[in-house]
Amino acid sequence: MNNLVQKVYTFIQDNNLIVPGDRVLVSVSAGKDSMALLHVLYMLREHLGCTIAMYHLDHKVRGEESFGDLLFVMNQASRYGIPAFIERFDFAKNKEPGKSFEQQAREYRYTRLHIIAQHYGYSKIATAHTKNDQIETLLMRMFQGTGLQGLEAIALAQGIVIRPLLVLSQDEVYAYLKHNDLSYRHDCTNDDTTYLRNYIRHSVLPVIQKRFPHYDEALLNLQKQAQDATRSINDLMHALYPGFIQEQPGLIQVQENAIAHSEYIFKFYCAYIISNYLKKYVDSDILDALYRAHFSKKKNITLFEGKEIYIYRRYRTTTSFLIFSSQPLCMGDSSYEYNLPVGETVTVTQAGITVQCAVAQSSDVQSSESGTLILRYTGCDHIVIRNKRTGDAIVRKTGKRKLKRLYIDYRLTPEQKNLVPLIVIDNQIAAVLFDVTGAIKAEVSPSFLPENGQKMLVIRYWHSNNV
8 A cells, every 4th residue: 555545544544534334425626635535535445445426516717627627527537437426506607795706615515515415325525635725724814813713724524524635745645646647637726816825825835934944833733732722621611511512403502601701711612613513704703792792681682693693592491592503593573383282292493392281180280390381171182382473362360461562561572572482272372481481480371270170281391402
């Protein structure tokens, strides 16, 4: 086995990047690094017990030259005898406001890689980042302003994305290509110093290298220290607050009091979650705005919204949580409604609760704990759990009261008004679960109060991990 191939193989094994049975989708641009990655993984596929395929995206920004890359990649797929997924997307005609070409292309490419991997059963996505990319990323973030997380730079593995060439320099990659007589394509935009990475590579690094010959070792050592520090902080926080971060599809839930001890820890975790979970760029302006909003005493509010980052505060009884999402949560005028058959359980995602209802004899019901309602059983076979509709009213001792007015009386926020779950039985509002939003205790209509000696409908609800 070639020395470089052995080096990559050991790196993959030591870091558990690929395991037997993995199906690896290799992202290729047709350039040096990706062609070296493709060849190395092809040589190692039997040793690793994996299969490989290719993905290429033609950005259509260089006319015939980029189309030539596409044809080159197709020929490589034929040469290696492996599947290839080839796509074209006109970024010039589909420019997203507020995003650079680099950012939009990167986000689109990773989105498509994940979609294809999921659809066709690929367990890993391999990209061709090298040590040089790592150093350039570190410098870019340092010059633009970053924190501890930014100094971690490019992750070795992130979800199903792996980067097996981070152990190699570009000089090693080029020598490998030359030794094996491997072809590749040159992207002329990589010479354009109007792009920040190219400016760092062609204009800044040569100057640094003249004065500091071992700058690369120093920067990579700094990156390792940042990784160790981040890991240590995480280990300590998880020991102090077990489960304070909960990951769910599309969102992250964080116990607010766990990260509110200092401005540094608060901003550290907000940046950590936005970068590592939401995969979004975060700057000091976002963190400063979020930290200021965090001091609001209002419950169940939006703390930040912008740049595809949505951060909310939600209360679970007396505990506040921060909810991070890359999509707006189901709020505003959005309606929800769930039918819950008697004897079963349902999760009300929008309100973040799980609800269970069952019929019981009065002698069997002894609990008066919070999160439990004891109602008169009307013989219904199901209950409805939903939020407010126009014209809704509840019967109280003093007569009917419109929920709109009741919500105003209790000074609910707009978000609370749309989240509060109602228990509806036989088309009548039996209860309003104000306590779910951390406001006041639940209110039960006198019309549904239980009577001694009769069957009762026991409704229990508790906060689930979903929002």
